[in-house]
Amino acid sequence: MKAMNIDGIDKPENEKYVLSLKNISYKYEKTTKNVLKNVSADFETGKIYSVIGKSGSGKSTLLSLIAGLDVCTEGQILYRNEDLKILDRDEYRAKKIGVIFQAFNLLTNANAIENIVLSMQISGNETRDKTGCAYGLLQKMGIDKETASRKILKLSGGEQQRVGIARAVSNDPDIIIADEPTGNLDTETESDVLKILTSLAHESGKCVIIVTHSKKVSSIADCVLTMKDGGLAAGK
Amino acid sequence: MYILTNAIKNLTRNTGRNVLAAAVIFAVIAAAVAALIIYNTAGGVIADYKTRFGSQVVISVDIDKYVGSNPPRGGQSAMALPQVTAAQSISFADSNYIREYTMRVSKDVTGDDLKAIDEGSGGVFPMGGNTLGDFMLTNNFDDFESGMRYIKDGGPIMNSGECLISEEFADLNGLKTGDKIELFGSMSNAEDGTKRTATYSLTVAGIFYDFTDEYPGMRMPLSNKRNEILVSTETLTSSMLEGESGLAVSAVFYLKDPQMLADFEAEIRGKGLSDYMAVRTDEAGYNRIVAPVEGLMGFTLTFLIIILALGAAIIALLCSIAIRERKYEIGVLRAMGMKKKRVALGLWAELIMISCLCLCFGIAAGTLAAEPIGNTLLAEQTKAAQTPDVPRGPINLNNPRGTEADAIPPLEQLDIRVGTPVIMQIIGMTVCLVSFAGFVSIGKITKYEPIKILSERN
């Protein structure tokens, strides 16, 4: 919470969390059933959270709302105590949160470098050598220069996933959310990726939220949340 | 800035789709350019003719009005129609509204010792109590200009009192250059109608070959072209005293500006022009030349509207397909935090860049195509306008050989004009069209929250 205590005054309890869900409900357009019902949770910086649950239970939907891709039908999502409904969500997505999508959501006609550089440009990142920076990030994810210059369409699922991770962290966001980030990776690469995510939380003080089916991922989490029947509960 | 560089990159990333869009935009632009150029050129031609014909004043008998108030009675000859007298013509020409004028003066004369070709045929017609002479003195040298007459012996008229005669007339009377002839014409006092005989003592300055049609009118000495004796305007006008009539004068006046017609008419009515004379511009001649061009203009305007409407529809459709295809891309950009406005700007920049390329080629192609297409269309219109029985304008007794418009052939070739305005119009139209088409579909797609765009990906 060091970031919050700039002037040394203790913040009230509700400012302890970088992200708070307050009784949120959500239903997709033109549907009647609530995918999320009355979900409440709080997230702190410097911690890894894992969200588990059956397929179709609403995990990805929850992440989309946290990512600011839509607003909840009821309740509030607070980022540093500010309602996402009121916040400039474009700005929020560009700078405050990094998303690793289940379906990657990369620009398939561009290459890995271009994807990351564009993301940095959109967020107004002031790094001079954006291309060099992008190479560095990709290298950390085990992607070499040749692969990085190939169109996304011509990359394997695992490679795309790693490009997605590199993009998510490229703007140094407060929150990183990942939807099955290791689903397409072999155990060795999975370990590498988990190491990176752990260090982002524990060393760089990010709030990392991971949706996963993997026991291994859950085992490294500081807190495990379970999605069931549209609700979210702590523990397995 | 990155929006633009990204847009440029996108152009090369999606070549297939862009080439298709470019081809359509190119075709629309080329067709619109050709149509617009033809339209503007035709407009220019019309404006030009408007100034030319609109400024040529025709003064003629208003037959309807005249017959309406002077129903023909038995024995009254058509020759009693009102006329513009020589003195009037000369005074009309002295006007501030007149840029220039031409004046044809002629006088029928007799000669005691001279024989006329066709003498004795056709008989002698009474004209307002006078007898018509056998010879026509005229100041009309047009046939020399057109090459139908040229001097065989002697030279052109240098002084007042000199004349030119045809070879046939010279042979018939045994005349050669330097010979003197004497002719007589009847003048009458405009007030009391008293007659006077004017004498023309002329020296033959030259003899010409004459290849004109010998009988443009009736077969009688006076209308036989070989009996014409050409003299200077001054020779003719100086023979008439003030207050007399007797010369046939036809004047063509050219206004400084077609708008001055009403003022000019008021002025010459004040100078004594009869109420039975109509003052107008040469509408018939104008229509004959301008009708095909106007037809062409109307046709191209319709074509232009169709092309633009159809082009707009096709481009809009193409845009909406292209943008729907790029829905996922837009969703990704939005998910990455790009603002709607910027996404739209990027897409719009791509469209505009394609359009600019198309503009360069389209304008070139359209310009090249405009001339042959324009001329083909014009030929069609001219054919359609050339009905064998062209209705003539009001009867012009003073100028039976027609006005200048008759001498101007209908337009056969368009002199294509491509000016900066045309190019600006095209660029403006293209940008509007493409922007409109683009924004409709861009607006539709960016309206949604990114989750919707992304979730509809598959």
Ligand SMILES: Nc1ncnc2c1ncn2[C@@H]1O[C@H](COP(=O)(O)OP(=O)(O)OP(=O)(O)O)[C@@H](O)[C@H]1O
């Ligand atoms: N765009 C949509 N419109 C309507 N319903 C949707 C839409 N997207 C998802 N759903 C429904 O919402 C529910 C939750 O979906 P979600 O993708 O959040 O599940 P999940 O927990 O991420 O599943 P998985 O583990 O398979 O990824 C599912 O029943 C799904 O059918």
Ligand SMILES: [Mg+2]
């Ligand atoms: Mg999911």
